[in-house]
Amino acid sequence: MEWETVIGLEVHAQLATKSKIFSGASTAYGAPPNTQACAVDLGLPGVLPVLNQEAVYMAAKFGLAVNAKVSPRSVFARKNYFYPDLPKGYQISQYELPIVEGGQLTIEMDEAEKTIGITRAHLEEDAGKSLHEDFQGLSGIDLNRAGTPLLEIVSEPDMRSAKEAIAYMKKLHSLVRYLEICDGNMQEGSFRCDANVSVRPKGQAEFGTRAELKNLNSFRFVERAINLEVERQIDILESGGQVSQETRLYDAEKNETRSMRAKEEANDYRYFPDPDLLPLVVEEDFLQQTQRDLPELPDEKRQRFTTQYELSTYDAGVLTANRDIADYFEEALQAADCEPKLCANWVMGNLSALLNKSNLEITQSPVSAAHLAGMLRRIADNTISGKIAKQVFEAMWEGESNADQVIEKQGLKQVTNSSKIEQMVDEVIASNPKQLADYRSGKDKLFGFFVGQVMKASKGKANPAQVNELLKKKLAEN
Amino acid sequence: MHTKTLAELSSALQKREISSVELTQYFLERIERYDSQLNAFVTVTSETALSQAQSADDRLKMGDHSALTGIPLAHKDIFCTSGIKTTCGSKMLDNFIAPYSATIVEKCQQAGMVMLGKTNMDEFAMGSSNETSYYGTVKNPWDLQAVPGGSSGGSASVVAARIAPIATGTDTGGSIRQPAALCGLTGLKPTYGLVSRYGMIAFASSLDQGGVLANNAEDTALLLGVMAGFDAKDSTSLDSPPKDYTARLNDSIKGLKIGLPKEYFGEGLDPEVAKVLEASIKTLEQQGAVCQEISLPNMHLSVPVYYIIAPAECSSNLSRYDGVRFGYRCDNPQDLLDMYKRSRGEGFGAEVKRRVMIGTYALSAGYYDAYYLKAQQIRRLISDDFKKAFEQVDVIASPTTPTAAFNFGEKTDDPVSMYLSDIYTIAVNLAGLPGLSMSAGFVNQRPVGLQLIGNYFSEDHLLNIAHQYQQDTDWHTQMPAQFS
Numbered sequence: 032m033e034w035e036t037v038i039g040l041e042v043h044a045q046l047a048t049k050s051k052i053f054s055g056a057s058t059a060y061g062a063p064p065n066t067q068a069c070a071v072d073l074g075l076p077g078v079l080p081v082l083n084q085e086a087v088y089m090a091a092k093f094g095l096a097v098n099a100k101v102s103p104r105s106v107f108a109r110k111n112y113f114y115p116d117l118p119k120g121y122q123i124s125q126y127e128l129p130i131v132e133g134g135q136l137t138i139e140m141d142e143a144e145k146t147i148g149i150t151r152a153h154l155e156e157d158a159g160k161s162l163h164e165d166f167q168g169l170s171g172i173d174l175n176r177a178g179t180p181l182l183e184i185v186s187e188p189d190m191r192s193a194k195e196a197i198a199y200m201k202k203l204h205s206l207v208r209y210l211e212i213c214d215g216n217m218q219e220g221s222f223r224c225d226a227n228v229s230v231r232p233k234g235q236a237e238f239g240t241r242a243e244l245k246n247l248n249s250f251r252f253v254e255r256a257i258n259l260e261v262e263r264q265i266d267i268l269e270s271g272g273q274v275s276q277e278t279r280l281y282d283a284e285k286n287e288t289r290s291m292r293a294k295e296e297a298n299d300y301r302y303f304p305d306p307d308l309l310p311l312v313v314e315e316d317f318l319q320q321t322q323r324d325l326p327e328l329p330d331e332k333r334q335r336f337t338t339q340y341e342l343s344t345y346d347a348g349v350l351t352a353n354r355d356i357a358d359y360f361e362e363a364l365q366a367a368d369c370e371p372k373l374c375a376n377w378v379m380g381n382l383s384a385l386l387n388k389s390n391l392e393i394t395q396s397p398v399s400a401a402h403l404a405g406m407l408r409r410i411a412d413n414t415i416s417g418k419i420a421k422q423v424f425e426a427m428w429e430g431e432s433n434a435d436q437v438i439e440k441q442g443l444k445q446v447t448n449s450s451k452i453e454q455m456v457d458e459v460i461a462s463n464p465k466q467l468a469d470y471r472s473g474k475d476k477l478f479g480f481f482v483g484q485v486m487k488a489s490k491g492k493a494n495p496a497q498v499n500e501l502l503k504k505k506l507a508e509n
Numbered sequence: 510m511h512t513k514t515l516a517e518l519s520s521a522l523q524k525r526e527i528s529s530v531e532l533t534q535y536f537l538e539r540i541e542r543y544d545s546q547l548n549a550f551v552t553v554t555s556e557t558a559l560s561q562a563q564s565a566d567d568r569l570k571m572g573d574h575s576a577l578t579g580i581p582l583a584h585k586d587i588f589c590t591s592g593i594k595t596t597c598g599s600k601m602l603d604n605f606i607a608p609y610s611a612t613i614v615e616k617c618q619q620a621g622m623v624m625l626g627k628t629n630m631d632e633f634a635m636g637s638s639n640e641t642s643y644y645g646t647v648k649n650p651w652d653l654q655a656v657p658g659g660s661s662g663g664s665a666s667v668v669a670a671r672i673a674p675i676a677t678g679t680d681t682g683g684s685i686r687q688p689a690a691l692c693g694l695t696g697l698k699p700t701y702g703l704v705s706r707y708g709m710i711a712f713a714s715s716l717d718q719g720g721v722l723a724n725n726a727e728d729t730a731l732l733l734g735v736m737a738g739f740d741a742k743d744s745t746s747l748d749s750p751p752k753d754y755t756a757r758l759n760d761s762i763k764g765l766k767i768g769l770p771k772e773y774f775g776e777g778l779d780p781e782v783a784k785v786l787e788a789s790i791k792t793l794e795q796q797g798a799v800c801q802e803i804s805l806p807n808m809h810l811s812v813p814v815y816y817i818i819a820p821a822e823c824s825s826n827l828s829r830y831d832g833v834r835f836g837y838r839c840d841n842p843q844d845l846l847d848m849y850k851r852s853r854g855e856g857f858g859a860e861v862k863r864r865v866m867i868g869t870y871a872l873s874a875g876y877y878d879a880y881y882l883k884a885q886q887i888r889r890l891i892s893d894d895f896k897k898a899f900e901q902v903d904v905i906a907s908p909t910t911p912t913a914a915f916n917f918g919e920k921t922d923d924p925v926s927m928y929l930s931d932i933y934t935i936a937v938n939l940a941g942l943p944g945l946s947m948s949a950g951f952v953n954q955r956p957v958g959l960q961l962i963g964n965y966f967s968e969d970h971l972l973n974i975a976h977q978y979q980q981d982t983d984w985h986t987q988m989p990a991q992f993s
Contacts, residue, residue, distance in 0.1 A: 080744065
């Protein structure tokens with residue numbers, strides 16, 4: 032039988048507010064345990080939550096960016112359960128009336144674009160962390176993370192493969208960073224994902240029983256865990272069994288999923304509206320202002336890059352997947368005033384490669400956009416060749432700031448003086464009589480050899496176009 | 510000294526006839542002398558009090574003072590006080606010292622008031638007789654066999670016995686007005702949101718409201734002026750402009766339209782209490798008020814609605830007492846579940862557990878719509894009844910309690926009969942309205958209260974009516990013989 036996979040994702044994006052969603056404590060990552068937990072975060076008796084406006088603004092930005100309805104009135108509810116890292120014994124979340132409802136996101140697959148529905152996005156607070164090492168059989172609790180604002184983004188079950196799920200997740204990741212509402216740092220847990228996965232016989236209308244996969248904290252894990260789960264479910268169904276509704280934990284080390292709790296063991300969260308918080312009212316002018324604050328979004332930017340700069344859809348897609356990269360590209364291009372494709376190649380090629388190798392963000396690049404532009408200008412005006420540019424770029428990466436200085440210091444200026452080049456060409460031809468004879472007897476491939484020799488003689492500085500032209504002429508002489 | 514009103518004490522302090530230190534010492538001595546009979550304080554903060562009194566004297570000397578600078582008061586032990594134990598009447602918090610003060614505690618301190626101590630109360634404010642406190646029952650100064658009411662029983666007792674000039678309280682279903690009535694005091698529960706709930710340990714968040722227990726309306730107005738006002742730390746706090754609650758005290762009540770809800774004067778009301786109330790209403794009429802019967806048709810639903818909503822909120826509010834971060838933790842827990850079960854099982858008393866269980870049940874999947882949601886719908890109907898009533902009348906007068914104070918043990922075996930002692934006060938909390946109880950006479954030497962219910966933010970008007978009533982009556986100046 033042919034099976035169809037059905038996937039819906041719940042993504043928790045940690046909002047990049049300075050303080051927590053209901054208290055004034057800092058949200059900075061990595062502080063010593065319990066140093067960023069105030070009385071409100073600790074759930075001490077008598078304390079009360081006060082909603083952080085910035086979190087609302089960020090949620091509204093997201094809602095507008097995915098063409099969703101930002102509800103004029105949403106309600107915070109209490110999700111009640113006991114856990115040591117949940118200080119109040121309940122999590123403040125939104126349940127029946129979330130702030131964002133009904134949006135969509137378009138993903139680009141090889142064959143075509145596909146629209147994934149976003150059911151809702153709601154604001155909630157994060158819990159703390161339980162630490163099980165180093166306490167001699169006891170557990171430690173770190174409440175620094177307790178009260179950190181999260182936007183939980185719930186998709187429709189619209190994805191049909193792990194690939195689509197990853198494409199959706201990447202698109203979402205790019206979007207929240209564009210909006211500057213989440214730093215997207217998956218290692219620090221700023222962008223986490225749970226996946227609801229089921230399979231059904233192809234053509235069947237109703238969904239199969241789903242399992243919820245937890246702990247998917249990288250794109251790679253999401254893909255692996257989903258594929259594992261799909262295989263597991265198909266195996267069960269093909270051997271005549273039934274998939275049970277449950278929550279499963281992905282273990283990256285063992286690369287397996289295992290059952291965390293069955294449906295029957297699920298908590299009854301006893302949701303009810305939080306009486307400490309009034310319904311959240313979003314005014315029309317606030318929304319209009321937020322709309323005005325929206326940056327150019329990835330899709331729009333990609334579209335503009337293909338028309339304005341005549342880049343391919345692929346190049347435009349790579350350059351616009353990350354807002355910082357797009358900004359860098361445009362800054363460099365504007366300063367260099369060169370062919371957009373030349374600038375794109377450098378940003379996507381050498382620069383990206385070195386950044387990846389050093390594990391740096393483009394914002395941390397040792398070579399600034401302005402300095403890259405300085406080099407691009409020298410390529411464009413033929414001062415240096417593309418090949419020499421690599422040398423210049425490496426020098427700049429190592430700390431030389433200015434392309435012109437590097438060129439000057441290392442004497443890399445391209446030789447465009449045709450008599451000089453002609454002299455070198457003549458010398459190369461004269462000192463390689465055998466190759467000359469072979470070439471003239473039909474071995475055209477040797478042309479490359481002569482080009483190489485001339486470039487070598489010029490230490491790479493000869494203008495390749497001039498070398499080609501002169502060689503062609505001279506070799507054909509007699 | 511202990512027979513003086515706040516205004517009189519204030520004037521004596523400002524004229525330097527007495528210092529705040531002397532006044533504070535005077536009340537500390539009365540506490541020392543009488544509290545062993547009453548058990549009304551959980552903690553007496555003599556040292557803090559004397560140092561606050563010293564600062565108050567400094568302020569008085571420099572002329573940098575407010576109306577209540579130097580005046581001692583007692584706080585219900587539900588208000589967190591930085592560095593001083595806050596128990597909420599529970600074993601669970603017997604070791605709890607908050608690192609912050611409740612907003613109203615800070616406001617009183619800023620006004621230069623002197624905290625004498627923290628008063629006993631029903632555990633987590635759940636009770637109507639002060640019999641659920643971990644620290645033992647509080648006695649009613651009018652009759653040591655009688656309950657003082659609850660949950661602000663300690664505050665009522667200290668003011669009635671004049672071992673504190675005035676006290677703060679909280680009222681979720683009648684916890685200020687009922688003990689005020691049973692102890693012969695003036696007690697005010699303000700409009701929901703008028704007084705900050707920050708640092709006030711939550712029982713039922715949508716109903717809880719801080720207020721005042723005092724000997725008379727004028728004292729109440731003075732302290733309310735200090736406590737009321739917007740607080741950015743409480744999202745349910747209302748942004749109302751500061752008000753002088755004494756400004757209207759001397760207004761005439763001529764032409765005042767008083768509504769008497771027929772549902773409040775029928776079956777269930779002790780006939781002797783009814784007689785006392787009739788006489789007090791007659792006094793108000795003689796002062797120019799006009800009474801008319803009104804109907805609040807859904808009032809009979811207020812107790813059942815309350816006993817869904819309050820326990821539901823309480824079941825969630827009390828989840829934080831889990832033995833993990835503060836408060837009581839059982840000895841030698843075997844594992845997490847054992848720690849939860851025994852810490853909560855040993856740390857909470859029976860009434861608290863009962864309400865946590867009722868609330869947990871009411872919020873459970875499959876029951877939520879039938880209980881919690883339905884209760885919220887009826888709550889709306891109850892509010893609407895009041896809204897309609899206030900289209901016809903200015904205020905509503907009713908009994909505060911169905912009977913005068915009952916004896917210890919009389920209702921402890923029958924929770925429902927205990928719950929019914931709040932039958933006239935609960936609807937006010939459900940609607941979020943202000944309610945005041947004032948002493949209106951006695952039945953068998955035990956005080957009886959008349960409740961006045963006003964529209965939102967009409968505290969100054971309720972205080973005006975009570976003050977006018979107190980100009981022509983002397984119930985409020987009477988004192989229990991043993992403590993005079």
